[in-house]
Amino acid sequence: MAAKGHKARAERLQNATGALATAAMAAMDEKLPWFGKLSAQDRSWIGLVAQSGITAFVDWFRDPDAHSSMPTRMFGSAPREFTRVISLHQTVDLVRTTIEMIENTIGELLPSEDIPFVHEAMNRYAREVAFAAATVYAQAAEMRGAWDARLEALVVDSVIRGEADESVRSRASALGWTGSGTANAGTAGSAEVAVVVGRAPSSEPGSTNVADAVRHAAREAGADALCAMQGDRLVIVLGGTSKPVEIVQTLAEFFGPGPIVVGPLVKDLMSAVTSARAAVAGLRAAPAWPGAPRPVHADELLPERSLSGDGHARRQLATDVYGPLTMGDGVLLDTVSTYLDSGGSIEATARAMFIHPNTVRYRLKRVGEITGYSPGNPRDSFTLRVALSLGRLLNPEPGAGVL
The missing domain is CATH 1.10.490 (Globin-like)
Structure with missing residues (x-):
C-alpha cells in the first residue's frame, strides 16, 4: 500500500x-x-x-x-x-x-x-x-589547470628557442602575464624580463606543484613569472623587475641542487631569447667555477662561458672589455697586460714599464672604471686575462676596433 x-x-x-x-x-x-x-x-x-x-x-x-x-x-x-x-x-x-x-x-x-x-x-x-x-x-x-600548464610550457619553450612573437605574447597574457609584476606596476620602463635556468627539483609524490609555487612566490616578491620544466632543468621567465637576482634568491628553494643562472635583463618578452641564451650557456659553464654564488648572473660567468664555446660570451668580452682598453694610445692595455704577466705586482709592473708605481695604480684604477673589472681582484683579473686573450685572437691590431 x-x-x-x-x-x-x-x-x-x-x-x-x-x-x-x-x-x-x-x-x-x-x-x-x-x-x-x-x-x-x-x-x-x-x-x-x-x-x-x-x-x-x-x-x-x-x-x-x-x-x-x-x-x-x-x-x-x-x-x-x-x-x-x-x-x-x-x-x-x-x-x-x-x-x-x-x-x-x-x-x-x-x-x-x-x-x-x-x-x-x-x-x-x-x-x-x-x-x-x-x-x-x-x-x-x-x-583548465592542465591546459594552462601546457600553454605555459609552450610559451617558455618558444622563448628558449627564440621563436617569441605576438602569438607568444598573447598566450602569455592569457596566463595572466603582464610583465610589470606588482611592485612596479604602472611604472614606466619597468617591464624588463630576465630568464632564469637551474636544475629541476627532485619530484616527490604529493609535492606541491612547482610552477604554481614559483608564480606565487614571484608575485609576492613583486614580479611576474612563467615557469616550465624542460627535462632536468627548471626555466623561469621573470618580468617586471630590475633586480632579478634578488628575486631569484627568494625562489632558490624551488630549484634542485647545483647552480642557478640569471640571464641579463632585456626590454620585453619578445627579446627574452637573448637572456635565455646567456642563462643556458651559463648553466652549462657554471661547473668550471665551483665557488660561484647561487644564484649567479650569466655575465659573471663570461670567462667560463667563452671557454665552453659560447661565441656570444667571447664577443662580449672582446668588445666590452678588450675593446675599450685599445682606445687612445693603448697604455691601459699595456699596463694591465704587464700587471697580469707580473703576477699582480705593482712594483714589478712599474719596473718593467719604467714608470712610477703610483702611475701603475692610477692606470689600473682606470681599467676598473672602464671595464668594470678590477685587476687587483683575483676573479676580475681572471676575466681580464681571458678577455685580453680573446681580444688578441679576434682583433690582432690594437686600436683598430674589435671584430
Whole structure:
C-alpha cells in the first residue's frame, strides 16, 4: 500500500515538472540580478540544466536506489563552457533559488499530504546536487589547470628557442602575464624580463606543484613569472623587475641542487631569447667555477662561458672589455697586460714599464672604471686575462676596433 502511494505521489510530481521549470526560470530572473544580464544562449543553457535537474529529481524521487547517480548526471546536459559562464558561487545561488521556488510552489501543485514527503526528498536531493556542482567545477578547474600548464610550457619553450612573437605574447597574457609584476606596476620602463635556468627539483609524490609555487612566490616578491620544466632543468621567465637576482634568491628553494643562472635583463618578452641564451650557456659553464654564488648572473660567468664555446660570451668580452682598453694610445692595455704577466705586482709592473708605481695604480684604477673589472681582484683579473686573450685572437691590431 505504501509503495502504491509513493508511486502515485511520483506521478503527480511528474505532472508538475513543466510548471516547476517555468517557475524556476521566473524565480531566477526575479531574484538573481546577474541572470538577466546573460545572453539568451547562456540563459537557455541554464534553463536546460534547471529542467534536467527537476526531471532528474522526479526520477530520483520515484526510485532513489535505481537513480542514485542522477544528481551528478544532471549537469551533463550543459556544455563545457557552462563553468566559464557562471561561477561556482552563482551556481549555488541557482540551486538555492530553485529549491526555494519548489518548496514555495509545490503546495499549489500537489495535495497537502504529498508535501512532507517531497520536502524531505528535496533536502536529501539538494545535498547531492551541491556535491555534484562542486565536482563539476573541480573537474573544470583541473582541466583548465592542465591546459594552462601546457600553454605555459609552450610559451617558455618558444622563448628558449627564440621563436617569441605576438602569438607568444598573447598566450602569455592569457596566463595572466603582464610583465610589470606588482611592485612596479604602472611604472614606466619597468617591464624588463630576465630568464632564469637551474636544475629541476627532485619530484616527490604529493609535492606541491612547482610552477604554481614559483608564480606565487614571484608575485609576492613583486614580479611576474612563467615557469616550465624542460627535462632536468627548471626555466623561469621573470618580468617586471630590475633586480632579478634578488628575486631569484627568494625562489632558490624551488630549484634542485647545483647552480642557478640569471640571464641579463632585456626590454620585453619578445627579446627574452637573448637572456635565455646567456642563462643556458651559463648553466652549462657554471661547473668550471665551483665557488660561484647561487644564484649567479650569466655575465659573471663570461670567462667560463667563452671557454665552453659560447661565441656570444667571447664577443662580449672582446668588445666590452678588450675593446675599450685599445682606445687612445693603448697604455691601459699595456699596463694591465704587464700587471697580469707580473703576477699582480705593482712594483714589478712599474719596473718593467719604467714608470712610477703610483702611475701603475692610477692606470689600473682606470681599467676598473672602464671595464668594470678590477685587476687587483683575483676573479676580475681572471676575466681580464681571458678577455685580453680573446681580444688578441679576434682583433690582432690594437686600436683598430674589435671584430
